[in-house]
Amino acid sequence: MSANNMSGPQRVNKIIRYKPPSTEANPTLEDPTPDYMNLLGMIFSMCGLMLKLKWCAWIAVYCSFISFANSRSSEDTKQMMSSFMLSISAVVMSYLQNPQPMSPPW
Amino acid sequence: MRSVYLLLPALLLLLALPVSRGRYNDDFDDGEDLADFADDNDFAEFEDVSEDTAAEPETAPPPRVAPPAQPAEDDEDEATVELEEDGQEDGFEDSDTQDQDMYSKYDPDEFDGMEKPSQSLKDPLIIHTVPAHLQNSWESYYMEILMVTGLLAYIMNYIIGKNKNSRLATAWFNSHRELLESNFALVGDDGTSKDAVSTGKLNQENEHIYNLWCSGRVCCEGMLIQLKFVKRQDLLNVLARMMRPVCDQVQIKVTLNDEDMDTFVFAVGTKKAMARMQKEMQDLSEFCSDKPKSGAKYGLPELLAILTEMGEVTDGVMDSKMVHYITNHADKIESIHFSDQFSGAKVVQEDGQPLKLPETKKTLLFTFNVPGMGNTSPKDMDTLLPLMNMVIYSIDKVKKLRLNREGKQKADKNRARVEENFLKQTHNQRQEAAQTRREEKKRAEKERIMSEEDPERQRRLEEAAQRRDQKKIEKKQMKMKQIKVKAM
Numbered sequence: 001m002s003a004n005n006m007s008g009p010q011r012v013n014k015i016i017r018y019k020p021p022s023t024e025a026n027p028t029l030e031d032p033t034p035d036y037m038n039l040l041g042m043i044f045s046m047c048g049l050m051l052k053l054k055w056c057a058w059i060a061v062y063c064s065f066i067s068f069a070n071s072r073s074s075e076d077t078k079q080m081m082s083s084f085m086l087s088i089s090a091v092v093m094s095y096l097q098n099p100q101p102m103s104p105p106w
Numbered sequence: 107m108r109s110v111y112l113l114l115p116a117l118l119l120l121l122a123l124p125v126s127r128g129r130y131n132d133d134f135d136d137g138e139d140l141a142d143f144a145d146d147n148d149f150a151e152f153e154d155v156s157e158d159t160a161a162e163p164e165t166a167p168p169p170r171v172a173p174p175a176q177p178a179e180d181d182e183d184e185a186t187v188e189l190e191e192d193g194q195e196d197g198f199e200d201s202d203t204q205d206q207d208m209y210s211k212y213d214p215d216e217f218d219g220m221e222k223p224s225q226s227l228k229d230p231l232i233i234h235t236v237p238a239h240l241q242n243s244w245e246s247y248y249m250e251i252l253m254v255t256g257l258l259a260y261i262m263n264y265i266i267g268k269n270k271n272s273r274l275a276t277a278w279f280n281s282h283r284e285l286l287e288s289n290f291a292l293v294g295d296d297g298t299s300k301d302a303v304s305t306g307k308l309n310q311e312n313e314h315i316y317n318l319w320c321s322g323r324v325c326c327e328g329m330l331i332q333l334k335f336v337k338r339q340d341l342l343n344v345l346a347r348m349m350r351p352v353c354d355q356v357q358i359k360v361t362l363n364d365e366d367m368d369t370f371v372f373a374v375g376t377k378k379a380m381a382r383m384q385k386e387m388q389d390l391s392e393f394c395s396d397k398p399k400s401g402a403k404y405g406l407p408e409l410l411a412i413l414t415e416m417g418e419v420t421d422g423v424m425d426s427k428m429v430h431y432i433t434n435h436a437d438k439i440e441s442i443h444f445s446d447q448f449s450g451a452k453v454v455q456e457d458g459q460p461l462k463l464p465e466t467k468k469t470l471l472f473t474f475n476v477p478g479m480g481n482t483s484p485k486d487m488d489t490l491l492p493l494m495n496m497v498i499y500s501i502d503k504v505k506k507l508r509l510n511r512e513g514k515q516k517a518d519k520n521r522a523r524v525e526e527n528f529l530k531q532t533h534n535q536r537q538e539a540a541q542t543r544r545e546e547k548k549r550a551e552k553e554r555i556m557s558e559e560d561p562e563r564q565r566r567l568e569e570a571a572q573r574r575d576q577k578k579i580e581k582k583q584m585k586m587k588q589i590k591v592k593a594m
Contacts, residue, residue, distance in 0.1 A: 009324050010291040016328050018297040018319035058253050065257065069264050069340045072312050100237060102249040 034075065037067035041083050045090035054094045054102045060087035260341045267338030268313050274354070275316045275333050277484030279308055282494055289498055290329070291322025313339040325366050325505040329497075332357040336480050347480055354476035355440065356490060358497055362468040367446050368508050369517045372423055373413040374401065374432070375441030375473070380411040388464060389447040392524050405429045407436045415520065418513045428503070431496040438493060440473040444504060447521070463528055470504060472497055 041063030048057030064083040071080060244251070283306075286293045294305035297319075309317040314335040321328035334355045337343035371393040373383060380398040384390050390413055398411035404424045406412075410432065414420045423444065432439060448469035474493050478486050509517060551571055558564045 009289050010322055011324055012291045012322055014324070014327075015292045015302045015322035017302055017321075018295040018328075018330075020297060061253075061257065062260075065260055066340060066342060069260075069313065070337065073310060101247040104249055 030072075031070065034067045034071040037063045037070065038079065038083050041067060041087055045083075045087045048090040048094055052094055052097055054091070054098075055105075057087065057090035057094045058102075060090055063087070263341045263344060264339045267340070267344070270338050271314050271335045273484050274335060274482060274487065275308055275310075278333060278356070278487040278490065279318070281488045281491055285491065285494055285498070286318075286320055289323055290320035293318070293320050295319045295321070308333070313337075323501075325362070325501050327361045327363055329358060329360045332359075351479045353479055354482055356472075356474045356476060356493075358470075358472040358474075358494075360470040360472075360497070360501055362470065362501075362504070364468065366505050367444075367468045368504075369446045369514070369521065370419040370422075370507075370509060371415045371445045371447060372419050373441060373443040373445075374406070374410060374424075375439060375443075376409055377411045379441040379473075380413055383441060383443065384413055386451045387443070388449045388452050389445045389466070390443070391452065393447065393520055406432055410436060410439070416513060416516055418509060422507050422509070423503075425503070427499065428496070431492070431499070435493055435496075438474050438477060438490065440475050441471070442473075442500075443469075443471040444500075445469055445471075463525065470497075470500060472500075 041060045044056045044060035044063060047053060048055075048060055064080070064087045067083065068080050283293070287304075292302055292304050294307055294309070295302065296305060296309050299305070309319070311317055314337045316333040316335075318331040318333075319328060320331070323329075334357060336347060336352050336354055371389050373380060373390060373394065375383070377398060384394065384398065393415045394413040396413075398413050400408065401410035401412055402408055404412065404420065406424075406429060412420060432442075446468045447466045448471070449464035449466045453464065472493070474490060476482050476486060477489055555564055555567045555571065558567060
């Protein structure tokens with residue numbers, strides 16, 4: 001669909017630079033999954049550590065993985081790594097304190 | 107890089123398990139010595155009847171105890187056999203023959219008043235099962251193995267999904283690159299580089315969202331294309347999609363300069379999308395208050411509906427070429443929205459906040475569904491090329507479309523009406539806000555006067571405040587008089 005004239009419809013003088021959409025509108029439009037999962041992961045890992053529940057710690061690991069998979073590229077990797085490490089430390093600590101295998105709930 | 111971040115924790119996890127188990131294995135090296143605890147045994151007196159294993163109750167041969175080894179905590183009170191698995195066979199062979207000997211040597215009188223030994227055997231034998239973590243088998247850890255397998259499956263799915271999305275995006279860009287480059291001077295910009303040079307590639311916002319900004323064309327300011335794929339990298343999402351299939355979407359937003367578009371609001375799309383947008387979008391809810399009309403009236407397929415400010419707009423937009431485009435690709439069109447009053451979705455305002463009229467921008471919005479309902483292959487991206495042609499055609503068309511005099515008048519009236527309504531709604535709120543501000547000021551003033559220690563200064567400040575109030579009242583009275591005179 002280019003125009004007939006030689007330069008086509010492009011106009012170099014009309015170039016406008018890309019402005020990422022303002023962050024004001026973003027929080028409502030953006031997917032809240034990674035933030036929720038991050039928070040859940042932290043809560044579960046704290047539960048797992050304090051109450052010595054193995055299944056809490058495992059769910060925390062899963063939550064931090066899910067949060068990582070859904071995260072935006074603009075997000076801090078430090079935050080991701082810290083939630084990973086917290087959940088893995090929760091798992092390791094629960095096993096060190098009580099090496100019995102996890103019993104299924106049924 | 108991100109895969110490394112994932113693998114690191116998984117590796118750590120796998121290493122942690124054996125470490126935690128290994129600690130307790132040492133205890134069993136002492137197991138062999140358990141057999142020699144003759145010193146602690148109640149029956150130590152009878153040890154001279156040479157048994158090479160730990161003693162057992164005198165009467166019947168002890169039942170063969172199942173657990174292969176027991177921790178030292180098991181106490182001697184119970185009539186259990188403190189034997190190791192390998193020691194057990196030897197013990198039993200000898201004990202059978204020795205039993206008779208032992209028995210014959212005992213003096214029945216010794217046990218007067220005591221319970222018969224055989225009765226002690228009737229006390230239930232409490233056989234402890236060895237705690238699972240002390241058994242030398244991995245099978246007891248099946249839940250953990252399941253968990254780790256699940257994690258590995260998640261990681262595999264992440265890598266596969268990420269790659270698939272990336273391939274789809276590249277395929278889309280490759281098929282559309284030529285068309286875009288022939289229409290726009292700047293194709294691909296992330297906004298960070300100093301010069302306005304085409305990056306020539308997509309901007310990856312996420313593992314499932316890719317952006318492309320094109321600019322430098324007659325009739326428009328710029329075009330933002332968002333490839334919104336489904337979250338193939340998230341296993342939970344993949345499972346959810348098995349229940350409820352979702353499409354990949356391509357969203358195109360063309361922003362126009364003020365002179366590029368006349369004043370009208372128009373939308374066409376699937377019935378569901380139109381119903382939703384009429385509720386959600388600020389401009390559609392204000393300007394297109396009628397229910398969505400069926401597209402059949404204009405030669406469109408039944409499944410499409412139209413929202414418009416006035417009939418003339420529809421006639422103007424739906425020329426034969428547009429109808430042709432839309433009819434041929436109706437399955438891929440989710441919504442098309444042209445508006446000069448576009449301000450996004452309705453913003454939910456908290457109570458008591460003074461509203462400002464939202465900023466509007468002349469915009470054309472297109473949302474297309476990628477065929478395949480989630481199971482897309484890179485080849486399907488080529489089928490979207492005609493739709494991009496339609497977008498370019500629309501940009502040129504909207505520039506040329508001008509309402510006639512009546513239409514323009516109607517449109518202007520509509521906009522004035524909307525603005526008035528808005529001001530009315532906010533009038534009360536603005537008044538309240540002004541009132542509260544005035545009260546706040548007065549209160550602050552009073553507090554200042556009260557907090558003044560010096561009574562002299564206090565009196566002076568009070569007088570000053572009184573004078574100010576008096577002046578204000580006089581001013582108001584003057585105003586009222588003026589209004590009355592004018593009214594007359």
